[in-house]
Amino acid sequence: MRARVLVRPKAGILDPQGVAVEQALPALGFGGVANVHVGRLVELDVDDPASLDEMCRRLLANPLVEDYEIQLLDDAP
Amino acid sequence: MRTAVLQFPGSCDERDALAAARLVGDADLHWHRDRDLRGADVVVVPGGFSYGDYLRAGAIARFSPAMESVVELAGEGGLVLGICNGFQVLCEAGLLPGALLPNAGRRFTFRQVDLEVVRTDTAFTSACEPGERLSVPAKHSWGRYYAPEETLDALEAGGQVLLRYDSAHNFNGSLRDIAGVMNAAGNVFGLMPHPEHAVDARTGSTDGLRIFESLRLAVEGARA
Numbered sequence: 010m011r012a013r014v015l016v017r018p019k020a021g022i023l024d025p026q027g028v029a030v031e032q033a034l035p036a037l038g039f040g041g042v043a044n045v046h047v048g049r050l051v052e053l054d055v056d057d058p059a060s061l062d063e064m065c066r067r068l069l070a071n072p073l074v075e076d077y078e079i080q081l082l083d084d085a086p
Numbered sequence: 087m088r089t090a091v092l093q094f095p096g097s098c099d100e101r102d103a104l105a106a107a108r109l110v111g112d113a114d115l116h117w118h119r120d121r122d123l124r125g126a127d128v129v130v131v132p133g134g135f136s137y138g139d140y141l142r143a144g145a146i147a148r149f150s151p152a153m154e155s156v157v158e159l160a161g162e163g164g165l166v167l168g169i170c171n172g173f174q175v176l177c178e179a180g181l182l183p184g185a186l187l188p189n190a191g192r193r194f195t196f197r198q199v200d201l202e203v204v205r206t207d208t209a210f211t212s213a214c215e216p217g218e219r220l221s222v223p224a225k226h227s228w229g230r231y232y233a234p235e236e237t238l239d240a241l242e243a244g245g246q247v248l249l250r251y252d253s254a255h256n257f258n259g260s261l262r263d264i265a266g267v268m269n270a271a272g273n274v275f276g277l278m279p280h281p282e283h284a285v286d287a288r289t290g291s292t293d294g295l296r297i298f299e300s301l302r303l304a305v306e307g308a309r310a
Contacts, residue, residue, distance in 0.1 A: 022232065023259065025192040049141075068149075071142055071178070074185045074232060 010058050011082040016070045017048030048075075087111035087305040090126035092156070092172075094118045094147045099133035099282060103169065106282040109295065110302040118150040127305045128165045129156050131172030133226075133280060143186060143228045144174030153179060165209055165301060166274040170226055173266075173276030181274045182267055183241065184233035189226070190259025196225035198290070199279055200252040201265050204245075208268060209304035210275040211248050213296045219252070220293035224265075224279040231260035231267070231278070238262055244270060249277055 018024040026047035034042045051069050055061060061079045070077040089107035093100045093115050100115060107113035107130060116123065123129065136147035147153065153175070160166050160181050168176035176182045189195060200221055203214040214220070233241065238261060241247050249266035256263045258278070266277030281294030 022187065023190055023230075025188045025190060029192055068141070068145065071145070071185055073234075074187060 010055055012053055012055055012058060012061055013080040013082055014051040014053070014061065014065060014069050015048060015078040015080070016051065016065075016075050017046055017077075019074055019076050022074055087127050087302055088125065089113040089128040089130055089301070090116040090123050091130045091132055092116050092118055092152055093132070094134070094136035094150065096136045096138050097132050097134035097171070099169065099171075099280065102280075102285075103130045103132040103282040106285045106294065106298050109285060110298045111305070116152060118147065118152045121151040121155050123152070123155050123159060126159075126164075128167065128301050129159060130282075131156070131166065131168040131175050132282070133170030133172060136171055136175065139171075139228070142174075142178070144171060144176075144178040147171075147175045148179040157181065160269075160274050163271070163273050165304060167210065167297070167301065168274075168276035169280055169282060170224075170229070170278055173278055174228065176274060176276045182269055182276045183237055183246075184231055184267065186228050186278070187230040187232045188228050189230055189257065191257065194225070194227035195257050196223065197255075197257060198222070199224045199255040199257070199265070201279060202250045202252065204247050204250060208248060208272060208275075208300075210266075210268065210297055210300050212303050213299035218296075220249070220281075220284075220296060221291040222279045222281050222284040222294045224257075226258070226278055229258040229260065229278040231258075231264045233261065238264075241267060246270060248275060249279075 027045045031045035065077040250263040281297040284291040284294030
């Protein structure tokens with residue numbers, strides 16, 4: 010099974026990367042942008058999708074400071 | 087007293103940590119694949135970029151065989167010191183509370199910082215004078231100490247905050263100016279600044295030696 014894990018900083022925790030991007034966009038002329046957050050994308054093939062949650066808690070994310078979201082994808086070729 | 091200084095792929099401060107530890111006792115480098123700590127009294131998890139900081143700083147190194155032994159040693163009361171990336175590794179391994187986040191100012195920063203010694207009655211700070219300030223270098227891009235407010239309250243109430251940045255030197259935005267924290271049992275300590283780079287007058291301050299001298303006093307005191 011193909012899976013995608015999205016990891017993002019928890020709400021309320023300062024996200025310097027997001028701030029940097031948010032400040033850079035107006036400099037390029039893109040106005041009206043707010044609440045930018047930069048996270049991490051992990052894509053993987055797993056035999057047992059039920060193990061994904063534990064993978065996230067133990068390695069792919071740091072639950073103290075990051076939220077994660079698991080998406081199961083179609084087995085596209 | 088014998089100190090094992092761990093070495094991961096991507097470590098870069100292990101030589102200075104080794105030299106600093108040798109000023110107060112015997113010390114050896116210890117490759118991370120080697121599970122046997124050979125009776126070391128103290129383990130130093132050094133600074134650098136273990137595993138290239140892939141995923142998150144310290145996230146991969148915590149699973150190395152030597153770290154499994156470090157977790158065991160810590161459980162038995164052995165002394166463990168994590169510096170910079172080593173602090174990140176100890177937090178990821180669950181030996182210390184909290185996490186290190188990207189610096190608030192977004193930049194890698196290298197500067198000398200003044201640290202307030204909060205307590206001098208611990209295995210890591212007993213060679214310091216009460217109220218003493220230590221001048222040591224700090225250099226990192228992921229050094230912003232973070233823990234939830236209730237954890238920070240508990241750390242302060244329990245006397246687990248051993249070092250704070252001078253408020254004008256807290257360049258990374260660490261919560262409550264925290265530069266170094268100890269576990270509740272008092273035998274595991276991590277800090278972002280680098281005491282091992284401040285042990286020789288030829289490179290400036292020798293204040294970092296206090297941390298290593300404290301470890302020696304703790305080990306010798308335990309044997310006496």
